[in-house]
Amino acid sequence: MLWTCRVLCSQAGSSAGGWKPLSFDGGAFHLKGTGELTRALLVLRLCAWPPLVTHGLALQAWSQRLLGSQLSGALLRASIYGQFVAGETTEEVRGCVQQLQSLGLRPLLAVPTEEEPDSAVKTGEAWYEGNLSAMLRCVDLSRGLLESPGPTGNILMQLKITALMSTRLCKELTSRVRRPGGSLELSPERLAEAMDSGRDLQVSCLNVEQTRHLQASLSRLHRVVQHARAQHVRLLVDAEYTSLNPALSLLVAALATRWNSPREGGPWVWNTYQAYLKDTYEQLRRDAEAADRAGLAFGVKLVRGAYLDKEREVARLQGTEDPTQPDYKATSQSYSRCLELMLTQVSHRGPMCPLMVASHNEDSVHQATKRMWELGIPLDGPVCFGQLLGMCDHVSLALGQAGYAVYKSIPYGSLEEVIPYLIRRAQENQSVLRGARREQELLSQELRRRLLGRGLRWTPR
Numbered sequence: 001m002l003w004t005c006r007v008l009c010s011q012a013g014s015s016a017g018g019w020k021p022l023s024f025d026g027g028a029f030h031l032k033g034t035g036e037l038t039r040a041l042l043v044l045r046l047c048a049w050p051p052l053v054t055h056g057l058a059l060q061a062w063s064q065r066l067l068g069s070q071l072s073g074a075l076l077r078a079s080i081y082g083q084f085v086a087g088e089t090t091e092e093v094r095g096c097v098q099q100l101q102s103l104g105l106r107p108l109l110a111v112p113t114e115e116e117p118d119s120a121v122k123t124g125e126a127w128y129e130g131n132l133s134a135m136l137r138c139v140d141l142s143r144g145l146l147e148s149p150g151p152t153g154n155i156l157m158q159l160k161i162t163a164l165m166s167t168r169l170c171k172e173l174t175s176r177v178r179r180p181g182g183s184l185e186l187s188p189e190r191l192a193e194a195m196d197s198g199r200d201l202q203v204s205c206l207n208v209e210q211t212r213h214l215q216a217s218l219s220r221l222h223r224v225v226q227h228a229r230a231q232h233v234r235l236l237v238d239a240e241y242t243s244l245n246p247a248l249s250l251l252v253a254a255l256a257t258r259w260n261s262p263r264e265g266g267p268w269v270w271n272t273y274q275a276y277l278k279d280t281y282e283q284l285r286r287d288a289e290a291a292d293r294a295g296l297a298f299g300v301k302l303v304r305g306a307y308l309d310k311e312r313e314v315a316r317l318q319g320t321e322d323p324t325q326p327d328y329k330a331t332s333q334s335y336s337r338c339l340e341l342m343l344t345q346v347s348h349r350g351p352m353c354p355l356m357v358a359s360h361n362e363d364s365v366h367q368a369t370k371r372m373w374e375l376g377i378p379l380d381g382p383v384c385f386g387q388l389l390g391m392c393d394h395v396s397l398a399l400g401q402a403g404y405a406v407y408k409s410i411p412y413g414s415l416e417e418v419i420p421y422l423i424r425r426a427q428e429n430q431s432v433l434r435g436a437r438r439e440q441e442l443l444s445q446e447l448r449r450r451l452l453g454r455g456l457r458w459t460p461r
Helices: 003-019 027-031 034-048 050-054 057-068 070-078 080-084 089-101 125-147 166-180 187-195 208-230 245-259 280-294 308-318 326-351 364-375 392-400 415-428 430-434 439-460
Strands: 105-108 157-158 233-237 269-273 299-303 355-358 383-388 405-411
Touching: 003 057, 003 070, 027 125, 027 392, 027 415, 034 439, 057 070, 057 080, 057 415, 070 080, 070 415, 089 105, 089 125, 089 364, 089 405, 105 125, 125 157, 125 208, 125 233, 125 439, 157 208, 166 208, 166 245, 187 208, 187 245, 208 245, 233 299, 245 269, 269 280, 280 326, 299 326, 326 355, 364 383, 364 392, 383 392, 392 405, 392 439, 405 415
Parallel strands: 105 157, 105 405, 157 233, 233 269, 269 299, 299 355, 355 383, 383 405
Antiparallel strands: none
């Protein structure tokens, strides 16, 4: 009833004022300092140069040998690290978040931790337990930074399941899930019961070692969500490769069964859907309908996707069908369809169906804001927007100043932890980095405007 009243009030106000598209012309850059804009322009131009991204790890090692760790680290902190990372200490992260809040933006913290299957160091339960501790600390930090949740009522945090479970086991689960009929032993309800009870899980299709690791991984996931629920922090699970995603969706469904019911005030666990995959729309539609039938809340982060080149290369090497959309236009059409589907769901289910429009694409953001107005979804309702820290600020700032809920995805940690993570993300997002030309142009325009303006002020009368 409350949602209906708010929608009606929003519709009445919208009808009176009429929808006006936001301007993403860089006008909101006046909120940022010249030093910040200069660094952003230089770093984005560097990141758009493919050789730097492709050979980033080798160049980092070379700079450390040539310049020494201290000078090399200082250069990174003044450039790439400073642009894309909140900091290392709690005080540094808090300072970054306070600056974002002053600009009308909110944090979406991300622990820069993930499995590297070829690393001899990062194997064994001890490594995953260490990641669990980092995730629990991130929950506490997310809560501590925002004691008052603000207009959206949501404190959000990213969660990467492969930091808590082996990718090898995820691939095995995916192969089982994909078989006709799947495996009843791996139903979301059975996994949820095992997580909740803590009793040993018997799965005949897995060997003893795999079953033991699955049990430990379910326990880790349960502890993270349990702690997040207690701290009022909602978890957005990252999507990954198609060889892993069915397993990740199975685990999210199990967590949702336990934690996304109305009595829990869910959803506490959201899933991520990648529009660049051919089957995403149908998967999203099925999952939304299944959640509705089960009476579960359904949280979604909608992205275009970051693994395009690798997915195509794997499909070529394995001789399988390419799972990705044929081109960028098709991906944009897929994103638009998924966005329309979810906004319709939001208009019907309200807070039971929150959505993050995670996009750097201006057309997608325009579509979302226009449809929110047409459907009567209030600005402080269940729809929010997400972009990466250090990128797409001309969109983020315009949205934030207009009153929309906007989150910036924020990694944090030491140089040693974060730089390899950033380089891997840059390698996965090369098309996004190359596509940031418009932002570079707007940054250049604003810097020229400031320089010319100062020049006029300096001219003698």
